[in-house]
Amino acid sequence: MNPKRIVALIVLAAVALLPLHFSHAGGWASVEIVDGPDVLEIGKPMTMQLSIKQHGINPVDIDPLVISATQTETGKTIEETAAKATGDGNYTIELTFPSKGIWNLEGRPGSFPAFDMGPVKVGQTLGSTPMTAPSGALVIDITGGMGSGAFDPTTTEIVAGTLVVWVNNSTEGHTIVIDGTNESSGLIGPGAAYARIFDEPGTYRYVCGPHPNMTGEIVVR
Ligand SMILES: [Cu+2]
Structure with a gap:
């Protein structure tokens, strides 16, 4: 156990005494997608940048970080372990979605409770950048x-x-x-x-x- 890991565990244990805060953060440690492709394509490795945060605020490394994606329509699940990236709490995950649809992502940092990262839509064009929104919008x-x-x-x-x-x-x-x-x-x-x-x-x-x-x-x- 390296010193940084020990500090992280102590901080998380201290935060555990404040359950009111957890109801907002959704767990001891949140896992968020901080960057990724605007369009999630089918059958190709899609790389996303992730961040683990204690109380949803302070970045912290917790290994291993396992990410699973479950297709809501079929219940099919894929799972990968994230790679550590430069900077506190930063990880990279590469997921290959086998089919189109809505996939719910879940992050499991070490032995901490799983964190619901929310759904992503695979196989559809998303994220245009309109220069001006249509009038009336x-x-x-x-x-x-x-x-x-x-x-x-x-x-x-x-x-x-x-x-x-x-x-x-x-x-x-x-x-x-x-x-x-x-x-x-x-x-x-x-x-x-x-x-x-x-x-x-x-x-x-x-x-x-x-x-x-x-x-x-x-x-x-
Ligand atoms: Cu958000």
Whole structure:
């Protein structure tokens, strides 16, 4: 056990005494996708940069970091061990998705509880970067830095048929997962955007898969 590892375990044990904080972080250590391809292709190794964070904030190395991806439609699972990258808490994972669909990612850092990293969409084009959103569209900015992202505006009201464009102006990848559905944007990289038309009136709550503390709501009239 090297000295850095010992420090990490002591810090994690100390944080364990503050259970209220965990309900926000979703576990002792969060595993986030910080960068990756805008489009996840089928049958090709896709490389993603990951970060392990204690309490969702402080980067920490915890080995081994095992990443699994389960296809929601079929239950098929693939699993790989992440490679350590330069910098505290930084890892790289290479996953080859065998088929199109929604895959839910889970990170298991060492013996710590598994962390739900949220769903990604494989085999579809995502993440265009519109220079200007179409007129009449509602633009929601994704703001913030590492581990402190937010949707701006958080809550908004639109009329049915409005195009909503989320623009990622932050420094890490995020997803839009609509509550109560399997619908996910897939990873929206920094500088990329995701667009969706809301045709049906109702209240749509959504969350960022990798960052469960990032939530928003759209009321469609
Ligand atoms: Cu996020």
